[in-house]
Amino acid sequence: MKRKNVKIGDLTDNMDMVNKWMERYGVRFGVYKGGVFKEQLFPFDSVPRIISNDDWLYLERGLKQRVKALNMFLWDIYHDKNIIKDGVIPEEFIYSSKGYMPECEQVDPFGGVYAHIAGIDLVEGKDDNWYVLEDNLRIPSGASYPMIARSITRKVSPQTFSENKVADNRDYADLLRDMMDEMNDGRGIAVIFTPGRYNSAYFEHSYLAEKTGATLAFPGDLFVENGMVYYGGMNKDEKKRVGCIYRRVSDEYLDPLAFEDSSLIGIPNVMEAYKLGNVALVNGLGNGVADDKGIYYFVPKMVRYYLEEEPILNNAPTYLPYFREDYEYVLAHLDKLVLKEVSEAGGYGVIFGRDLSPEKLEELKQMIIENPRAWIAQEVIDFKDLEIIEGDGFVERKADLRAFVVSGKETKVWKSGLTRFSRNPNSFVVNSSQGGGFKDTWILLDK
Amino acid sequence: MRQYLFTYQTFVRFTNPVVNHHFRLRCQPMKSESQRVEEDALVVSTHSWLQAGHDAFGNRTLVGCYLLPHLSFAFASSGIVSLTGEVCGHSSGNDSLFRYSTKLTTPTAELREVYVPDGSNRQKAEYICDYVHHLLSYRQEVTNSSTSVGEVMSLRQGVCQDFAHVMISLCRLNGIPARYVCGMMVGEGQTHAWVEVFDGRFWIGLDPTNAVAAGYGYVKLSHGRDASDCSVCKGVFGGNTCQDTMVSVSVFEI
Numbered sequence: 283m284k285r286k287n288v289k290i291g292d293l294t295d296n297m298d299m300v301n302k303w304m305e306r307y308g309v310r311f312g313v314y315k316g317g318v319f320k321e322q323l324f325p326f327d328s329v330p331r332i333i334s335n336d337d338w339l340y341l342e343r344g345l346k347q348r349v350k351a352l353n354m355f356l357w358d359i360y361h362d363k364n365i366i367k368d369g370v371i372p373e374e375f376i377y378s379s380k381g382y383m384p385e386c387e388q389v390d391p392f393g394g395v396y397a398h399i400a401g402i403d404l405v406e407g408k409d410d411n412w413y414v415l416e417d418n419l420r421i422p423s424g425a426s427y428p429m430i431a432r433s434i435t436r437k438v439s440p441q442t443f444s445e446n447k448v449a450d451n452r453d454y455a456d457l458l459r460d461m462m463d464e465m466n467d468g469r470g471i472a473v474i475f476t477p478g479r480y481n482s483a484y485f486e487h488s489y490l491a492e493k494t495g496a497t498l499a500f501p502g503d504l505f506v507e508n509g510m511v512y513y514g515g516m517n518k519d520e521k522k523r524v525g526c527i528y529r530r531v532s533d534e535y536l537d538p539l540a541f542e543d544s545s546l547i548g549i550p551n552v553m554e555a556y557k558l559g560n561v562a563l564v565n566g567l568g569n570g571v572a573d574d575k576g577i578y579y580f581v582p583k584m585v586r587y588y589l590e591e592e593p594i595l596n597n598a599p600t601y602l603p604y605f606r607e608d609y610e611y612v613l614a615h616l617d618k619l620v621l622k623e624v625s626e627a628g629g630y631g632v633i634f635g636r637d638l639s640p641e642k643l644e645e646l647k648q649m650i651i652e653n654p655r656a657w658i659a660q661e662v663i664d665f666k667d668l669e670i671i672e673g674d675g676f677v678e679r680k681a682d683l684r685a686f687v688v689s690g691k692e693t694k695v696w697k698s699g700l701t702r703f704s705r706n707p708n709s710f711v712v713n714s715s716q717g718g719g720f721k722d723t724w725i726l727l728d729k
Numbered sequence: 730m731r732q733y734l735f736t737y738q739t740f741v742r743f744t745n746p747v748v749n750h751h752f753r754l755r756c757q758p759m760k761s762e763s764q765r766v767e768e769d770a771l772v773v774s775t776h777s778w779l780q781a782g783h784d785a786f787g788n789r790t791l792v793g794c795y796l797l798p799h800l801s802f803a804f805a806s807s808g809i810v811s812l813t814g815e816v817c818g819h820s821s822g823n824d825s826l827f828r829y830s831t832k833l834t835t836p837t838a839e840l841r842e843v844y845v846p847d848g849s850n851r852q853k854a855e856y857i858c859d860y861v862h863h864l865l866s867y868r869q870e871v872t873n874s875s876t877s878v879g880e881v882m883s884l885r886q887g888v889c890q891d892f893a894h895v896m897i898s899l900c901r902l903n904g905i906p907a908r909y910v911c912g913m914m915v916g917e918g919q920t921h922a923w924v925e926v927f928d929g930r931f932w933i934g935l936d937p938t939n940a941v942a943a944g945y946g947y948v949k950l951s952h953g954r955d956a957s958d959c960s961v962c963k964g965v966f967g968g969n970t971c972q973d974t975m976v977s978v979s980v981f982e983i
Contacts, residue, residue, distance in 0.1 A: 377826055377828065378829040384785040384954070384958075505749065505794070507778045507794055507796070538963075539751060539753040543960075551794070557782070
């Protein structure tokens, strides 16, 4: 098979082989359904998403700009709050956000970085424009899938990668490791802290630990004494100082003494070590206030406010029922819009107005009237479908792209990304927690 | 200005030895313009690390750990404070934080309907304080430390923490920044909880459990958005054990 300017026939012919290898490597993610944990394979589709060099240069500039502004916003929110004082964002969006953590007030994360790893979800519209759908600044997952997919496809079909000039993506572990070393600043060892094997992204935690050479730490392996974090070792008989924790445990469970006290997967008093500057947390704490669906609306304003630049990347056209003028519009056009609950993530709480019966629409309307702050509304973007293999042929399905932006002393964009697609021809929701598969993302080197 | 001698003691006994014990205490009196700390001391049973600091709300904290096996844990905080009796404290600079509801203080539909006569923040808050005092009846052991306003409203009963939460919920509904206060008072053998409201310039203490201003006799330990920001003692440890906790609190005017 030949596509535009790439040759992928050998690769698509061998898709089953690729998936077999993935299965052997345990490329899975876990899902909780009805309280039961189930691990499932994350199906790989071998037709890559192809991004031209020009498109990539544009995305790269836009992503760096966006993530820089988001990091500046987080610093501002937990320090002087100028963006509120200057009336750019109403304080209500900050203080009533679930992601805002007063415990982070006046805490200075090393180097001023909060979002070390940002996963920015984009779609390409039929109008050829890219739109940002969501910023993920807490613990975005997914980078391991294209990493391992590339390493397997290179083995299964080496000729594909000699015939096509594709940017190598095997440097993600280096990007991560360099950033962790910068944040560690020589204080101790670097660890990846996982909640354990029943976490949906456990494959990723262990894979990234292996690839970066960081120690994979489980709950109970780390403890705080004298204001420092130590790794107790497999037999709890070692005591190694920890300088950087790439933690895959969410904020509220990270420290049972500072936050959710029922947490059994946290590190007691780690907040104290963090405040004292004795350990770097990757990602920083309190980032949820910046990737809240309600705050998303304000990101282009942040770019203008902090960087005094025009935003390079577009947001999807978004309305906030909180504002009077948007409120009227949203209520009048509910049947055409996508409604999202501000506090939900992972494709949950996403409602397409056009799919609702008149009664359900009325119910939704009442919910918005009751608490307008809890909702955002977006125009449905007609995004480009990507080809996937189904049976013996190709069909087109909705797909998005999660780009990974790594910020240490500098902000860098990984030349790849996770392309997720929905199997269901009628679904616009591509989150892996809602079913669906993934593709490799190729950035072409030639202009 | 009046002076008070206070003592706060906790003694925990474990039935089996515990290890890897990490704790965080918030049991020392707050220093403010209405509460001068003349003298204070804190003792903590055997520990391998102890460090003083402040939390997000400016409360005094002590964090620490004891990793070796032990069968008990105890601490005592005592001292002398002078109270001005004027129920005030200046703006904390981040008063907006106390305008928005939290999980424990989310208002019910019924509370949204409560009519509060027009007036200054202070007048409205005093009205609400009185209202809550009459709305709920005081009863121990029907609620616990994580009981929400919703549950209190259906029970119509509770302890000082519940009175304070309902009052905070109503104040915030009416646009008045309100914060939860944990402290001690004369004649009460345990911690007490009350509310501070912001009148635009000062924070004013009101006690909905007793329907009075929280002036003389009220020794403040900490404040926060709700009770979960003010726990006096939090700890985690490893071990298969039961625990028996004794707390004793006293405040005397001197």
